[in-house]
Amino acid sequence: MRLSPDEVVFWQSGIFKLNATIVFTWGLMLALTLGAKLITRRLSTDLDRSRWQNLLEIIVTAIEKQIEEVGLGQPRKYLGFLGTLLLFVAAAGLCTVIPAFEPPTGSLSTTVALALCVLVAVPAFGITEQGVTGYLGSYVKPTFIMLPFNIIGELSRTLALAVRLFGNMMSGGMILGILLAITPFIFPIVMTALGLLTGMVQAYIFFILAAVYIAAATRVRTPGPVPETAL
Numbered sequence: 653m654r655l656s657p658d659e660v661v662f663w664q665s666g667i668f669k670l671n672a673t674i675v676f677t678w679g680l681m682l683a684l685t686l687g688a689k690l691i692t693r694r695l696s697t698d699l700d701r702s703r704w705q706n707l708l709e710i711i712v713t714a715i716e717k718q719i720e721e722v723g724l725g726q727p728r729k730y731l732g733f734l735g736t737l738l739l740f741v742a743a744a745g746l747c748t749v750i751p752a753f754e755p756p757t758g759s760l761s762t763t764v765a766l767a768l769c770v771l772v773a774v775p776a777f778g779i780t781e782q783g784v785t786g787y788l789g790s791y792v793k794p795t796f797i798m799l800p801f802n803i804i805g806e807l808s809r810t811l812a813l814a815v816r817l818f819g820n821m822m823s824g825g826m827i828l829g830i831l832l833a834i835t836p837f838i839f840p841i842v843m844t845a846l847g848l849l850t851g852m853v854q855a856y857i858f859f860i861l862a863a864v865y866i867a868a869a870t871r872v873r874t875p876g877p878v879p880e881t882a883l
Contacts, residue, residue: 657754658761677756680743711739715859722860723867730866733773737766738859741817745851755851760818767814770862771806778869787869809865817858 660672691704715735719727744755756762778787791802 656759657756658759660754672754673756673759673762676744676754677762680740680747680756684739684743718860719863722863724863724870730777730863733769734859734863734866737769737862738855741766741855741858742852745855746848748848748851757817757851757854760814763814763818766817766858767810770813770865771810773862774806774865774869777866781870790869809861813858813861817854 657672657676661669662672662675663670691708694702695705696702712731712735715738716727716731719730719734724730741757744757747753748755757766775787778790781787782790792799
């Protein structure tokens with residue numbers, strides 16, 4: 653039983669190797685890119701629209717609504733990054749029904765890469781919204797003593813994002829593999845359906861957590877009203 657798609661090596665030359673994680677990651681990105689290109693090549697503003705365009709608009713609208721409900725005032729600004737994260741993780745979970753497909757999110761290297769993307773995006777959006785001084789100043793609030801704790805918090809939540817996604821995706825694959833080995837085929841089919849649901853839930857959780865971190869980084873702190881007793 654394989655614990656990670658990293659163990660499936662298709663080609664190797666010295667220290668360079670092409671494993672299932674790399675192949676399926678790039679294959680999934682290519683499929684999502686081509687799918688988006690095909691769906692958006694003939695967009696229409698009329699009432700007569702294709703089913704694919706209607707589906708795309710439903711997905712985009714739902715993602716924007718979720719981003720706005722998290723607390724980000726301009727969801728279109730964050731739609732490209734957060735929407736891509738959600739669709740990639742969700743697609744990786746849904747493609748597990750394809751024979752011989754190894755979800756790249758079952759590899760710690762992939763989940764770490766996704767978490768690092770969030771780690772970079774949080775200060776990037778924060779600096780864009782508050783400026784360099786305003787964003788860096790949040791690390792020393794309410795006092796300068798909080799600086800190391802805030803830095804540790806940034807790094808620890810990034811690690812938590814990676815390990816959470818990796819652990820849940822890997823455990824689902826292991827459970828399915830064990831059931832296939834010791835039970836008939838009917839029960840594993842149910843577990844496969846449950847695994848698809850788990851993959852979608854993990855994609856949503858990863859998306860929401862990334863949005864929450866970005867919302868916290870982009871929140872502009874304005875001074876509150878002066879109490880009347882102080883006037």
